[in-house]
Amino acid sequence: MTVKKLTLTAILTALALALGLLERFLPISLLIPLPGVKLGLSNIVTLSALCVLGTPYAAAILLLRAVLGSVFSGSVTSLLYSLAGGALALTAMAIASRSKRLSVYGVSMIGAAMHSIGQILAAMAVIGSVSIVSYLPLLLVISAVTGALTGAATGGVLVGWDAYRKRMPSGGSL
Numbered sequence: 001m002t003v004k005k006l007t008l009t010a011i012l013t014a015l016a017l018a019l020g021l022l023e024r025f026l027p028i029s030l031l032i033p034l035p036g037v038k039l040g041l042s043n044i045v046t047l048s049a050l051c052v053l054g055t056p057y058a059a060a061i062l063l064l065r066a067v068l069g070s071v072f073s074g075s076v077t078s079l080l081y082s083l084a085g086g087a088l089a090l091t092a093m094a095i096a097s098r099s100k101r102l103s104v105y106g107v108s109m110i111g112a113a114m115h116s117i118g119q120i121l122a123a124m125a126v127i128g129s130v131s132i133v134s135y136l137p138l139l140l141v142i143s144a145v146t147g148a149l150t151g152a153a154t155g156g157v158l159v160g161w162d163a164y165r166k167r168m169p170s171g172g173s174l
Contacts, residue, residue: 005053008057009049009053011059012049013064016042016045016046017042019045020069021069022041022118023039023040025056030045034096038040039146040147040150043115045061045091046061046086046089046093047108048088050094051158055090058094062090073105077126081123081126083122084119085122086115086118088114088118089094089111093108093111103155104155104158105151106151108150108154109148109151110147111150112143112147114138116143117136117138120132120135
């Protein structure tokens, strides 16, 4: 692990945490009146880190964001949902990102869908019932939209990252 990668990981963790906390104040429930629906702004950071730094660094960012977000919110249950959804999403995105056929949009949409599935699985464990699965089809439709938006934002970040790397004397290598 280089100092540059460690520093970038710390900065991206702080950014992911800030975006996750900011998202709690957005009135998404006015547009989509369903519990637990979010845009997934911090997933922009996770997917960007996956593309730029690789899976281990993206996993570290995800884990730190989930734990610190839970500490700040005071909710152990939010940690369970965040880790279940995030781990499944990151695993699927890491696998999907190896495909030459998928763009960052496709990878993001797969991640969003898997995040919803992970959260439903966590909810089933918490409430001890499979009835919550009936909520999944609607969540998957919403995930397609939020995943596409996250993919678009991540695409912009990656274009900016490439431009930054080209301007750096060292080629922007980490």
